[in-house]
Amino acid sequence: MASVFPLADLKASVKSDSRPDSRPGSWVDTIIKGDCVSALEALPSHSVDIIFADPPYNLQLGGTLHRPDQSLVDAVDDEWDQFASFEAYDAFTRAWLLACRRVLKPTGSIWVIGSYHNIFRVGATLQDLNFWILNDIIWRKTNPMPNFKGRRFQNAHETMIWASPSAKAKGYTFNYDALKAANDDVQMRSDWLFPICNGAERLKGEDGKKAHPTQKPEALLARVIMASTKPGDIVLDPFFGSGTTGAVAKRLGRHFVGIEREQDYIDAASARIAAVEPLGKAELTVMTGKKAEVRVAFNVLVESGLIKPGQVLTDAKRRYSAIVRADGTVASGGEAGSIHRLGAKVQGLDACNGWTFWHFEDGQSLRPIDDLRSVIRSDLAKAE
Amino acid sequence: MASVFPLADLKASVKSDSRPDSRPGSWVDTIIKGDCVSALEALPSHSVDIIFADPPYNLQLGGTLHRPDQSLVDAVDDEWDQFASFEAYDAFTRAWLLACRRVLKPTGSIWVIGSYHNIFRVGATLQDLNFWILNDIIWRKTNPMPNFKGRRFQNAHETMIWASPSAKAKGYTFNYDALKAANDDVQMRSDWLFPICNGAERLKGEDGKKAHPTQKPEALLARVIMASTKPGDIVLDPFFGSGTTGAVAKRLGRHFVGIEREQDYIDAASARIAAVEPLGKAELTVMTGKKAEVRVAFNVLVESGLIKPGQVLTDAKRRYSAIVRADGTVASGGEAGSIHRLGAKVQGLDACNGWTFWHFEDGQSLRPIDDLRSVIRSDLAKAE
DNA sequence: CCTATGGATGAATCGTGAT
DNA sequence: TATCACGATTCATCCATAG
Numbered sequence: 001m002a003s004v005f006p007l008a009d010l011k012a013s014v015k016s017d018s019r020p021d022s023r024p025g026s027w028v029d030t031i032i033k034g035d036c037v038s039a040l041e042a043l044p045s046h047s048v049d050i051i052f053a054d055p056p057y058n059l060q061l062g063g064t065l066h067r068p069d070q071s072l073v074d075a076v077d078d079e080w081d082q083f084a085s086f087e088a089y090d091a092f093t094r095a096w097l098l099a100c101r102r103v104l105k106p107t108g109s110i111w112v113i114g115s116y117h118n119i120f121r122v123g124a125t126l127q128d129l130n131f132w133i134l135n136d137i138i139w140r141k142t143n144p145m146p147n148f149k150g151r152r153f154q155n156a157h158e159t160m161i162w163a164s165p166s167a168k169a170k171g172y173t174f175n176y177d178a179l180k181a182a183n184d185d186v187q188m189r190s191d192w193l194f195p196i197c198n199g200a201e202r203l204k205g206e207d208g209k210k211a212h213p214t215q216k217p218e219a220l221l222a223r224v225i226m227a228s229t230k231p232g233d234i235v236l237d238p239f240f241g242s243g244t245t246g247a248v249a250k251r252l253g254r255h256f257v258g259i260e261r262e263q264d265y266i267d268a269a270s271a272r273i274a275a276v277e278p279l280g281k282a283e284l285t286v287m288t289g290k291k292a293e294v295r296v297a298f299n300v301l302v303e304s305g306l307i308k309p310g311q312v313l314t315d316a317k318r319r320y321s322a323i324v325r326a327d328g329t330v331a332s333g334g335e336a337g338s339i340h341r342l343g344a345k346v347q348g349l350d351a352c353n354g355w356t357f358w359h360f361e362d363g364q365s366l367r368p369i370d371d372l373r374s375v376i377r378s379d380l381a382k383a384e
Numbered sequence: 385m386a387s388v389f390p391l392a393d394l395k396a397s398v399k400s401d402s403r404p405d406s407r408p409g410s411w412v413d414t415i416i417k418g419d420c421v422s423a424l425e426a427l428p429s430h431s432v433d434i435i436f437a438d439p440p441y442n443l444q445l446g447g448t449l450h451r452p453d454q455s456l457v458d459a460v461d462d463e464w465d466q467f468a469s470f471e472a473y474d475a476f477t478r479a480w481l482l483a484c485r486r487v488l489k490p491t492g493s494i495w496v497i498g499s500y501h502n503i504f505r506v507g508a509t510l511q512d513l514n515f516w517i518l519n520d521i522i523w524r525k526t527n528p529m530p531n532f533k534g535r536r537f538q539n540a541h542e543t544m545i546w547a548s549p550s551a552k553a554k555g556y557t558f559n560y561d562a563l564k565a566a567n568d569d570v571q572m573r574s575d576w577l578f579p580i581c582n583g584a585e586r587l588k589g590e591d592g593k594k595a596h597p598t599q600k601p602e603a604l605l606a607r608v609i610m611a612s613t614k615p616g617d618i619v620l621d622p623f624f625g626s627g628t629t630g631a632v633a634k635r636l637g638r639h640f641v642g643i644e645r646e647q648d649y650i651d652a653a654s655a656r657i658a659a660v661e662p663l664g665k666a667e668l669t670v671m672t673g674k675k676a677e678v679r680v681a682f683n684v685l686v687e688s689g690l691i692k693p694g695q696v697l698t699d700a701k702r703r704y705s706a707i708v709r710a711d712g713t714v715a716s717g718g719e720a721g722s723i724h725r726l727g728a729k730v731q732g733l734d735a736c737n738g739w740t741f742w743h744f745e746d747g748q749s750l751r752p753i754d755d756l757r758s759v760i761r762s763d764l765a766k767a768e
Numbered sequence: 769c770c771t772a773t774g775g776a777t778g779a780a781t782c783g784t785g786a787t
Numbered sequence: 788t789a790t791c792a793c794g795a796t797t798c799a800t801c802c803a804t805a806g
Contacts, residue, residue: 060551086511116520116545120511123504127470133781135537136500138522140575147571150560153519153611156573159543161500170783176534176796186798187531189540191524191575227537295793340794349454353794444781451777452796460779501781525778530797533782538798542779580778583801598779 028234031246031258031266036238039259040099048257049173049233051100051110052224052245054216056081058089058118067148076213080261086121093118093125096238101129103236107171109134109228113160113216123161131163134172138191139220143198162228173228178286188227194219203242203268211268212242221248229254231284243269250276253284294380296373298339298354299328306372313339313358316366320346322358330358339369412618415630415642415650420622423643424483432641433557433617435484435494436608436629438600440465441502442473451532460597464645470505477502477509480622485513487620491555493518493612497544497600507545515547518556522575523604527582546612557612559711565722566683566712572611578603578687587626587652595652596626603687605632610683610711613638615668627653634660636710637668667693667709682723682738682753683712690756697723697742700750704730706742714742723753 032039059081065073083089100110110131112122126133137160144156164172179188194217201218203211221244225235231253237245240258242265249256250273260266301307302324309326322332322342330342337345339354347357355373359366416423443465449457467473484494494515496506510517521544528540548556563572578601585602587595605628609619615637621629624642626649633640634657644650685691686708693710706716706726714726721729723738731741739754 086508116507116517119520120504120507120545123500124508127504133500135539136503136543137537138524138541138575140522144573150564150571151518151554151558153521153546153563154571154573155519157522157575159520161504162537167781170535174535179537180534187534187538189528189538191522191541297793338793340792347454351450351454351794353796355794441779442781443779446781449780449782450796453775455776457780457782458777465779499779499781501779525799527778527799529778529780530799531780531782532796533780534796535782536780539780579800582778582799586778594778 027257028255029250029257031240031243031260031269033260033263033266035261036259037095037099040096040103040238043103043236043257045102046105047234048103048236049105049108050225050229051104051108051236051238052221053096053100053110053112053237054214054239054241055093055096055112055114055118055122056083056239057115057214058083058121059115060117065148073145073148074213078213089118090121090125093122094129097122097125097129097131100236100238101131101165104165106165106169107173109162109164109172111160111162111224111228113139113158115155115158119159119161126161126163130166132165132167132169134162134164135190136161140191140193142193142195144196160224173230173233175227175286175288177288179227192220192223197244203272205268212265215242216244218244218248221245222252225249225252225254226286230286231281240269241265243272246273247276250278253278253281294377296376296380297328298369300376301369301372302326302328304376306375307360307369311360313360313369314366315343315357316359316368318366322346330354411641412639413630413634413641415624415627415644415653417644417647417650419645420643421479421483424480424487424622427487427620427641429486430489431618432487432620433489433492434609434613435488435492435620435622436605437480437484437494437496437621438598438623438625439477439480439496439498439502439506440467440623441499441598442467443501449532457529457532458597462597473502474505474509477506478513481506481509481513481515484620484622485515485549488549490549490553491557493546493548493556495544495546495608495612497523497542499539499542503543503545510545510547514550516549516551516553518546518548519574520545524575524577526577526579528580544608557614557617559611562711562713563611563683566686569722576604576607581628587656589652596649599626600628602628602632602635605629606636606687606710607683609633609636609638615665624653625649627656630657631660634662637662637665663693663710666707666715668711682714685753685756686710686712690759691744691753695744697744697753698750699727699730699741700743700752702750706730714738 027043059076065075067073083092104110114122139158139160141156144154147154180186197215197217202215205211225248229235232255234255234257235245235249236257238259240246240260243258246256246258246269258269260269302309307324309324311324312321313324313330314321320332322330324330329336330339332342332346335342335345339358340352343352343354343357344350355370356368358369360369411427443460445459445461449459451457467476488494498506523542523544525540528538531538564570581599581601586599589595609632613619616639618639618641619629619633620641622643624630624644627642630640630642630653642653644653686693691708693708695708696705697708697714698705704716706714708714713720714723716726716730719726719729723742724736727736727738727741728734739757740752742753743750744753
């Protein structure tokens with residue numbers, strides 16, 4: 001499934017005077033081997049829906065660290081995590097974020113994860129490049145590594161920044177209602193609790209050692225992808241590593257593009273993704289709120305006979321009343337207008353949702369006219 | 385108690401060829417009126433033990449925001465939170481952090497609190513100035529304001545950065561053992577759960593409205609100060625506001641210095657601090673090292689105010705009693721330790737469950753402190 | 769006296785599409 | 788680009804008032 005798409009081939013398709021390969025699909029669901037920025041520059045503009053980036057953390061470790069029992073802590077000391085200075089790290093960050101900005105759709109958004117070693121520099125650079133921060137999200141670890149020396153608080157979280165390409169870019173996907181429903185019907189907070197990636201989920205090499213030093217848990221990526229993409233969207237991960245982003249994207253019915261320099265990681269990620277079984281359409285249907293539903297105007301209720309001209313509407317406490325007119329407007333006292341305008345007017349407010357404010361008599365009880373709109377929508381759905 | 389120390393007077397004591405007023409005490413436990421940087425420059429070098437800073441967040445709010453019920457959200461739109469650009473905010477940040485660096489002892493540390501609007505810039509500037517980040521700490525709010533429009537995750541936390549003056553400055557105070565003992569004998573994590581400041585603790589003006597728009601909860605400052613200072617230390621707050629830092633410092637037997645521009649805030653903070661009763665020495669003794677054999681999980685009750693430092697606990701039959709100290713340990717006779725150890729000790733047993741052994745007065749009756757732990761746990765469960 | 773209920777509010781970068 | 792209409796959208800807590 002996850003074929004490797006060599007950067008050289010991709011570059012070969014670049015015409016001298018235009019952007020490369022704008023055919024959708026040729027680079028989709030592949031892992032591009034190569035340097036992050038070069039590979040990004042070879043992708044078409046505005047071609048991916050979200051980006052999830054887990055860049056090098058620029059850990060500045062003094063020497064080796066031992067546990068109280070004298071065992072050695074296997075620290076992240078890979079070559080790719082070494083930078084000469086903050087300036088060098090900032091330049092690197094700026095370069096890959098700029099390259100990401102071009103590839104990202106205006107309706108897209110970007111996630112970056114990091115720790116206190118690098119996340120402040122990443123956040124400031126995002127702002128400098130006019131990305132617009134939507135949230136910072138805290139991944140609280142249920143099982144973080146202890147602080148062995150007892151000189152600091154246990155570092156028990158990592159930080160993710162979620163941003164849109166600009167302050168004006170409000171078209172990003174956010175599946176608010178699905179998240180709320182999944183969270184016991186209260187809105188999802190900015191602090192998320194997940195275990196670190198361990199056990200069977202953790203990729204192992206032939207030597208039984210962890211295949212990648214910073215493999216992220218699939219649950220974390222699942223929430224990110226479910227929150228900010230639609231099925232069929234393209235998810236780009238410019239630091240693909242062990243391929244968690246690709247595996248979760250495939251499972252959730254999204255497409256992925258990975259960029260990775262090291263062949264060992266590409267091999268591990270390819271095998272991992274090939275083994276993933278995508279979920280079916282039914283499981284992937286995202287719960288949506290009212291704003292995604294078909295628009296039904298008030299006069300449709302009048303025209304359909306569910307509300308009759310001359311009928312009296314009141315608010316839930318019968319403090320205000322209005323009479324329905326044949327043209328789908330309502331009137332009260334000397335005022336008349338839409339259900340929303342009149343609702344606002346009688347209450348002395350700037351705005352009002354007339355659908356939930358106005359009620360009608362239904363036998364003994366009062367029911368909001370929104371109930372009747374649901375009836376119409378249900379009929380429309382059957383007719384589809 | 386909290387006298388106002390006018391910046392003009394302080395500057396008058398500056399000799400032309402030397403640093404100002406190095407007599408300890410003249411500026412201690414006062415609120416200096418004036419601009420943050422100017423006031424800092426008038427203080428002696430290396431004179432304070434920790435700094436807690438709650439700088440302007442540089443919120444960039446579009447227009448007005450209404451709740452679903454059409455009521456208006458009272459936003460932070462004060463003049464002091466307005467900056468022309470990120471560059472202007474960075475220059476401001478750099479200036480006050482540089483001034484703080486000079487005033488801070490080499491054995492000291494600095495805390496800065498912020499949100500995603502400003503904390504990344506603050507963190508990057510701290511690193512640029514060679515401060516050494518020790519932890520980033522997440523204040524998880526039990527009761528944050530919702531996201532009313534359903535366009536983002538509920539912004540349910542703020543971030544604090546804790547840093548020493550340089551990578552080599554390892555002399556900072558960190559009361560590891562006391563924190564661990566107070567946290568059910570596991571090390572204190574980087575994510576802290578506290579309610580926002582509300583109710584009786586929130587300072588109100590004569591009009592009944594909040595006296596300051598961003599008053600921080602005392603429990604938060606209590607954990608900061610208990611973690612990173614010793615009794616008698618000097619705590620500097622360059623953005624004093626409603627004086628939470630001063631009030632908690634005084635209660636915990638530390639000295640404070642506040643800097644604040646607005647007379648209304650100075651007046652409110654002065655009155656507030658004057659009403660604070662410091663705790664006694666016994667309550668303030670901090671556990672150090674393993675020889676004290678501390679084992680407790682009790683300080684959340686103290687920080688939350690369910691149990692007050694100095695409060696007396698007894699067993700169910702009032703045969704034994706103990707006094708609660710601010711660091712979450714308890715004392716009786718010449719003995720002190722965790723609720724479990726002391727309970728065992730007074731009974732002459734090897735072990736004891738302090739949660740069910742120790743009781744507190746609740747009106748006419750005695751109730752086990754475990755009941756209060758249930759209250760906390762209930763709050764925690766809700767916050768998850 | 770207690771309990772029930774309604775209103776108020778907290779560091780907030782908070783809509784979309786047609787005209 | 789500005790304006791307007793449509794109509795979607797909140798959690799925990801404290802306090803005042805009613806019953």
